[in-house]
Amino acid sequence: MKIAQLRGLSLGGGTSLSLPMLLISMRTFIALIVVVLFFSITTPNFLTPSTLIILAKHVAINAFMAIGMTFVILTGGIDLSVGSIVGLAGMVAGGLIDVGIPINALGVTIYPNVVETVAMTLAAGMVIGGLNGVLVTKLNVAPFIATLGTLYIARGAALLISNGQTFANLVGTPAYGNTGFPFLGSGTIFGVPFSILALVVMTAVAGYIATQTSFGRQVYAVGGNENAARLSGVRIARIKIAVYVISGLCAAFAGLVVSSELVASNPASGESFELNAIAATVLGGTSLMGGRGTIGGTVVGAFVIGVLSDGLVMMGVNAFWQMVIKGVVIITAVVLDQVQRKMQRQMALQAQLASA
Amino acid sequence: MQMQDPIVLRARGIGKVYPGTTALTDADFDVYRGAVNVLVGENGAGKSTLMKILAGAERPSTGTLDLDGTPVSFSSVRQAAEHGISIIFQELNLCPNLSIAENLFIGHPLGLHGLKIDHAEQVRRAGAVLRRLGQSLDPKMLVGDLRIGQQQIVEIAKALVENARILIMDEPTSALSATEVDILFRIVAELKESGVAIIYISHRLEELVRIGDYITVLRDGRIQARAPKADISVPWIIHQMVGPLExxxxxxxxxxxxxxxxxxxxxxxxxxxxxxxxxxxxxxxxxxxxxxxxxxxxxxxxxxxxxxxxxxxxxxxxxxxxxxxxxxxxxxxxxxxxxxxxxxxxxxGLVQSMSVGANLSLASLWRLTRFSRVSKVLEKASVQRMIRSLWIKVSTPEVEVTALSGGNQQKVVIGKALLTLxxxxxxxxxxxxxxxxxxxxxxxxxxxxxxxxxxxxxxxxxxxxxxxxxxxxxxxxxxxxxxxxxxxxxxxxxxxxxxxxxxxxxxxx
Missing domain, CATH: 3.40.50.300 (P-loop containing nucleotide triphosphate hydrolases)
Structure with missing residues (x-):
């Protein structure tokens, strides 16, 4: 007690600190409620089922990428290549449907069916992710630089596939047996859009992996203290490569949904999407230092950004101001994160001094 | 003329708490002017913590510092240096790519407020300080070309240029040859003559008895004993450092x-x-x-x-x-x-962001995993067994590991190793x-x-x-x-x- 007074830390007992702590630790969820309430009041038609479904479909695209990004950031890394993978995935899928795989020696062209197309596209995303992982672990390239490199490589590859052209009308040809691609973007199951169901399933699976599996535990350990994890027998390189592969897979899935919604794929698609994914992850409480964060938080973070974007558009706010507001929200989230850390540290020290 | 107080710096009730450990508790320490004040103790006894507090590198959690009868508090090494307290760390803080003279004046370059450095004056003054230390080194030599013992002397010269009245030396002989140690001790004796107070930290007991005037022994973060050199011997120091055998x-x-x-x-x-x-x-x-x-x-x-x-x-x-x-x-x-x-x-040892339980099981997940899922039942049983058998003081295993005291954190690291069987x-x-x-x-x-x-x-x-x-x-x-x-x-x-x-x-x- 005497010690606390000497340091000027005596804030009148422990309970006065816990309410602000609680509010700060639930800040993303509170922010979501606040933005939803705000737009419900200010914008007519915001709280209608059709608006909310469109909103959720927008959010899903970002959330797919952000879920993969969360695994990478949990290990203390970053993946800047996801936006380019979205573009590349669209072009791979579009090419397979519109052009097929020509085999010149035999003079034939193979048209894979939609399931095969989806599998090959996801594999392409995983290959780029694997490349990121190998660069980071085996060649010791900083994640920022490695994935900046693959950002250019994947975008370049996307442009090369069609020489910069758009693949239009990705409906397939019944004679080739490759129809059905638009289902990913506009199909429904029991009246619920496929991409929203996919978001629910992906959130559940990713949440399970992160919290219940040995792999997930090791992801958190690598990000929390890589040295300690290594000495505890965690195979660091294996874990890191895996998270980049997951991120590539998630981004490729986002790319499939984007091109399916548009029924066309454009090599420029997904530009700067990586920033939305990072923003959603950070907003959801994942620390860029690694080791702390949740899949659920990331999805809530993606919703905050999505509600904010669509709500501001519906309110008729100038697009330039929208960007400014998004930036302010992201910075505020990180500042609050730091405030929370500092409060926790101080409370721990105070408790220790009091017990000494 | 008034009789001068023999004690230049008084530290009273100094304590320092780090997350998970108490490094120093209620330490009183007097620094006598014109004398070698020795701090001795085993690793982790709190020597370096006390030293860093005196030098302004760390802020104390409790206690006061009193310099020449005036209370002081330092928020940086820079500030302590302005009060005449300089520290020479074990790892020397010199720029090997700069000359001796440039290193000496790196904090306060001579000349027109940093607009134009007066190199000639710096070299002249550096030469004077080096001569005072009995060294015939050319001030224009690059520090990187000097032997480690000479670099140490440059560090001392740097402290003198800054008018240090209290000079803290942390294990200064650890990298020196026997001849270099002799030179260093001669310099220490001369500095003493000129009224500089020296705080000297070392593991080498013979050394401490050779040059020390006042010996202070730290043990487990507390001051264990204090005595003028005349009253003590090496066995006494060992006894005070180590304590009775259990x-x-x-x-x-x-x-x-x-x-x-x-x-x-x-x-x-x-x-x-x-x-x-x-x-x-x-x-x-x-x-x-x-x-x-x-x-x-x-x-x-x-x-x-x-x-x-x-x-x-x-x-x-x-x-x-x-x-x-x-x-x-x-x-x-x-x-x-x-x-x-x-x-x-x-x-x-620890993944600070994870709970006590997750830390304990981290190295044995391979034993506790069924179909790639960590079995809650197996994990909980193992964790509980380890918490009981090592007497880890924690309310539930879900508590973050950083909330534990140092001893309990150490038990978590040991428990993690034991769970791998x-x-x-x-x-x-x-x-x-x-x-x-x-x-x-x-x-x-x-x-x-x-x-x-x-x-x-x-x-x-x-x-x-x-x-x-x-x-x-x-x-x-x-x-x-x-x-x-x-x-x-x-x-x-x-x-x-x-x-x-x-x-x-x-x-x-």
Whole structure:
């Protein structure tokens, strides 16, 4: 007690600190409620089922990428290549449907069916992710630089596939047996859009992996203290490569949904999407230092950004101001994160001094 | 003229708390002017913490500093230097790419407020200071071209340029040759003459008695004893540092147990190209506790790391329970029954962002996983068992590990190693940075584990610990095993003598 007074830390007992702590630790969820309430009041038609479904479909695209990004950031890394993978995935899928795989020696062209197309596209995303992982672990390239490199490589590859052209009308040809691609973007199951169901399933699976599996535990350990994890027998390189592969897979899935919604794929698609994914992850409480964060938080973070974007558009706010507001929200989230850390540290020290 | 107060700096009731540990408690320390004030104590006794507080590198959690009768508080080393307190760290803080003169005036360049540096004046003044220190070095020489002892003198010169009245020296002789030590001691004597107060920290006891005027012994974060040099001797210092031996920890000796570890010709080349571990061979039996005693940098930690598989380039043959570990990576060695409790708990032992339970189970997830899912039932049972058997004080395993005290954090690291079901347990400085009570508990656990049949090797630079806990002691010096002692032959004096590097043993003789 005497010690606390000497340091000027005596804030009148422990309970006065816990309410602000609680509010700060639930800040993303509170922010979501606040933005939803705000737009419900200010914008007519915001709280209608059709608006909310469109909103959720927008959010899903970002959330797919952000879920993969969360695994990478949990290990203390970053993946800047996801936006380019979205573009590349669209072009791979579009090419397979519109052009097929020509085999010149035999003079034939193979048209894979939609399931095969989806599998090959996801594999392409995983290959780029694997490349990121190998660069980071085996060649010791900083994640920022490695994935900046693959950002250019994947975008370049996307442009090369069609020489910069758009693949239009990705409906397939019944004679080739490759129809059905638009289902990913506009199909429904029991009246619920496929991409929203996919978001629910992906959130559940990713949440399970992160919290219940040995792999997930090791992801958190690598990000929390890589040295300690290594000495505890965690195979660091294996874990890191895996998270980049997951991120590539998630981004490729986002790319499939984007091109399916548009029924066309454009090599420029997904530009700067990586920033939305990072923003959603950070907003959801994942620390860029690694080791702390949740899949659920990331999805809530993606919703905050999505509600904010669509709500501001519906309110008729100038697009330039929208960007400014998004930036302010992201910075505020990180500042609050730091405030929370500092409060926790101080409370721990105070408790220790009091017990000494 | 008024009689001057002989004490220039008074520290009263200084305490310092770090997350998880209390480094210093209620320490009073007087610094006499024109004298060498010695601080001595074992690793983790709180010397460096106290020193950093005096030099402004750390802020105390409690207590006051009083300089020439005026209360002061420093928020940076810079601020302390403005009050005339300078510190020379063990790792020298010089720019090797700049000249001696440029280094001396790097904080306050001479000339027009930094617009135009007056190089000629800097060189002249630097030359004067070096002459005062009895050195004929050219101030225009690059610091990178100087030998380490000369660099140390440049550090002292830098402190003098800043008009230091109190000079803190942290283990200044650790990298010096015998001649350089003599030069340094002559300079210290001259500085004393001119009224500078010196705070001197070292592990080398003979050295302290040679140049010290007032001796202060720290133990477990508290001031243990204070005396003028005239009243004391080396055995007195050892006694104050180490304290009475605890009889409760008297080892039980096991005979005829099976060999768990056979190490032959282990060698490791360090980053500087020197042999950090140099041809080390020994065996360890089940139920045996073997202490590895040695000074800092003797190669103990590196030896343990070689056995654990941290260094893929290490040479030598390691056999654990009959199985050759050659080519096995660290995770495989864990499965073969090797476990390491690393020296630096915060950097290598704990994942600070995770809970107590998750930390405990981290190294044995491979045992607790069913169909790639961590079995809640198995994990909870293991974690609870370890919390009970090591007496880890925690309300629930979900608490974040950083909320625990240092001793309990250490038990978590030990518990993590034990949950891998090891045959061989390597403990690197297991009592570092934990309170006295916790130490005793950790030692009792170690003893009990040996009785249960584990082979245990532990590294320490703490005499009391190694004497109290070991069935056998191997002393390491400069990467080699410099001596082996049994219960009958191990004495404080013998261990200290064996652990002194040969280059310094010559000087002492």
């Amino acid at each position: 009889s409760a920890l008297t080892p039980t000796i096991h005979h005829g147990q099976s060999v768990v570890l056979q190490a032959e010709g282990i060698a490791l080349i360090g980053p500087q190209g020197s042999r950090v571990v140099n041809d080390v061979s020994f065996t360890l039996r089940a139920g045996e506790v073997v202490g590895f005693y040695g000074l800092l940098g003797a190669g103990r930690s590196e030896l343990f790391e070689c056995i654990m598989g941290v260094h893929p380039t290490a040479k030598g043959k390691i056999t654990v329970a009959g199985k050759n570990l050659a080519g096995l990576a660290l995770p495989d060695r864990i499965r073969q029954g090797v476990a390491l409790v690393p020296e630096d708990r915060q950097r290598e 090891p045959k061989l347990l390597l403990l690197d400085e297991p009592s570092r940075g934990i309170d006295v009570g916790a130490k005793a508990e950790v030692f009792r656990s170690i003893r009990r584990l040996a009785d249960e049949g584990l082979a245990i090797a532990f590294a320490t630079s703490d005499l009391k610990e190694v004497l109290a806990l070991s069935d056998r002691v191997l002393v390491m010096t400069e990467g080699r095993i410099a001596g082996e002692f049994t219960r009958e032959t191990m004495t404080e004096e013998a261990l200290v003598a064996a652990s002194t590097p040969r280059s310094h043993a010559r000087e002492a003789a």
